Amino acid sequence: MATNANKDQKRKTRAARRAAEEAAAKARAEQAAKERKQQTIIGAIVVAVVVVLVAVAGIAIWRSHVASQNSGDNLSVDQAYAKLQEVKDKPSTADEKGGILVSQSGVGKKVDGAPTVQVYMDFMCSGCGNFERASGETLEKMVLAGQINLELHPMSFGDTWSTDKYSTRAANMLLSITEQDQDPEHILGFIRNMYADDFQPAENSGVKTSDDQMKKQATKAGVSQKVADASVTDKYTKWLDAINVYNPKRSELFNVSGTYKGQMTTPTVLINGKYWDMNELTTAGMTSKEGLITSLGLTDAQVGVEGQMPSIGASGKPVSVTTGK
Known part of the structure; x- marks a missing residue:
């Protein structure tokens, strides 16, 4: 048991x-x-x-490149504008505020009924390079199709980040080319080549870019060798210095949101004279290319199609990428 x-x-x-x-x-x-x-x-x-x-x-x-006011910190915007007008050697293609209009018809000839896109840029600015590589081809297609007028505003404060005055030299070349070559494809092609990922020097890299290297970027875009050779000049350096003081004081160019609200940075884009807030692209989940097409009132399929005009016309405000209004 x-x-x-x-x-x-x-x-x-x-x-x-x-x-x-x-x-x-x-x-x-x-x-x-x-x-x-x-x-x-x-x-x-x-x-x-x-x-x-x-x-x-x-x-x-x-948006990280705050334009420097250099020695003009104590000047008002009106005083800076007056100083700009006093510069002796001005590019003949630039208007009184420093804009160079490029359209389907050439330089300085506006397409009636088309919106105007203003781009403030510096050839040394990495953000400007990113913007161009993302959106430049689309802008060029719209220019050549007569869908937009493109107003270029070169600046040269980016010399701060180079050892060979790259910004000033490149901007002088662009200004000179627009005076000697009226073909929009050549002008916009030169800009595209200068901002190419394998060409644009990185800021503070110490890389030096020769005149011959830059001239090659011009001839690759269709600019003649004669024009490319003549574009190596410092003729407009004082004018660029005055632009670098004037533009950062213009309240219409100030960021309206983000870290740099109340300051001018490059790239800056205006559409029909109205500030285009690129900070909204993040909220909308869009690239700059997609945002530009939307803000102009076009569809992707309409880009580069002659006769398909942006819905905002020559005076309408940009369509918001966040609200669609």
Whole structure:
């Protein structure tokens, strides 16, 4: 009897042990599942945060170049404008505020009924390079199709980040080319080539770019060798210096949102004279190319199609990329 009782007790003990082990295993499995779920949620949050930060950083790179007022800090905008008008050597293609109009018809000839896109740029500015590489081809297609007038505003404060006055030299070349070559494809092709990812020097890199290298970018765009050779000049350096003082004082060019609200940065874009807030591209989840097409009132399929005109016309405000209004 005692033996059977002992056996029963042992079986009960083993059964209890197995039950305890199974319960413990189940608890461990449930805890592991809970931890995996938490890790998945945390991972998703981290990825989302990284995506947002990358998007914000991308726009920040575009907007990080605050235009310097140089020695004109104590001047009012009207005084800076007056100083600009006093410069002796001015590019003949530039208007009184420094804009060079390029259209389907050439230089200085506006297409009636087409909106005007103004781009303030510096050849050394990495953000300007990003903007050109993302949107330049689209802008060029619209110019050649007569869908927009493009107003170029070269600046040269980016010499701060170079050791060979790259911004000033490149801007002088562009100004000179617009005087000697009226072909919009050549002018816009030169800009595209200067901003090419494998050509534009990085800021503070110490890389020096020769005149011959820059002239090659012009001839690759269709500019004649004669015009390219003549474009190597410092004729408009004083005018550019005055532009660098004047533009940063113009309130219509100030950022309306973001870190640099109330300051001018490059690239700056105006559409029909109205500030185009590139910070909204992040909110809308759009590239600058997509945003420009939307803000002009076009569809992607209409870009570069002659006769398909932007809905905002020559005086309408840009369509908001966030509200569609």
